[in-house]
Amino acid sequence: MLTNKIFLRKTKRGNILKIVREHYLRDDIYCGSEFCNDCDHESHDKVLSEQPTSKSRLYPFPHYLVLDTNAVLDHIDVFEEDVLTDIVVLYTVLDEVKHKSSSVYKKFREVIADKSRNIYIFVNEHH
Numbered sequence: 046m047l048t049n050k051i052f053l054r055k056t057k058r059g060n061i062l063k064i065v066r067e068h069y070l071r072d073d074i075y076c077g078s079e080f081c082n083d084c085d086h087e088s089h090d091k092v093l094s095e096q097p098t099s100k101s102r103l104y105p106f107p108h109y110l111v112l113d114t115n116a117v118l119d120h121i122d123v124f125e126e127d128v129l130t131d132i133v134v135l136y137t138v139l140d141e142v143k144h145k146s147s148s149v150y151k152k153f154r155e156v157i158a159d160k161s162r163n164i165y166i167f168v169n170e171h172h
Contacts (some may be wrong), residue, residue, distance in 0.1 A: 064167035076093040077133065078167030079111070114141045121149050124156050132164045138165060157162050 052064040076084050080096035097107045110132045117124065117138065124132075134157065143150045157164045 077167060093131050093133070093163055097163070100128045111135070112138055114138050114145070117142050117153055118146060118149055121152050125152065127159075127162065130161075130163050132162065134164060134166050136166055136168045136170060141158070 048065045050068065051145045052066075054062045054064055078084075079091040079093065093109060097109060098104050099108065108131075109156075110129060112132060112134055117134075123129070125150055139150075139153075142153060156162065157166065
């Protein structure tokens, strides 16, 4: 899918400049959840649980965790514990962690590699 953002800008000389930005969005990117009815589950492995269970008494309801860069950088020791499962990691977050701290990135990749944790890397650049 193609979306256009059109801006009109006035230059220093007083002329009107039309700026068109094209943004291509994909609708075929799999989300990783068994609960989702929109994605094609046949051709992909189901990574996230349909009914995620929480091992925490603070929030016992079914939920997925979506991480941001600061949470990963500042609290990597928490994510290394196996208490947190069914986590969605945005690709832009993973890329930013890679550029900011290689040691945290290496630890986080080890956490992601654990299949029992149900961690899904969501490619959000073109979504």
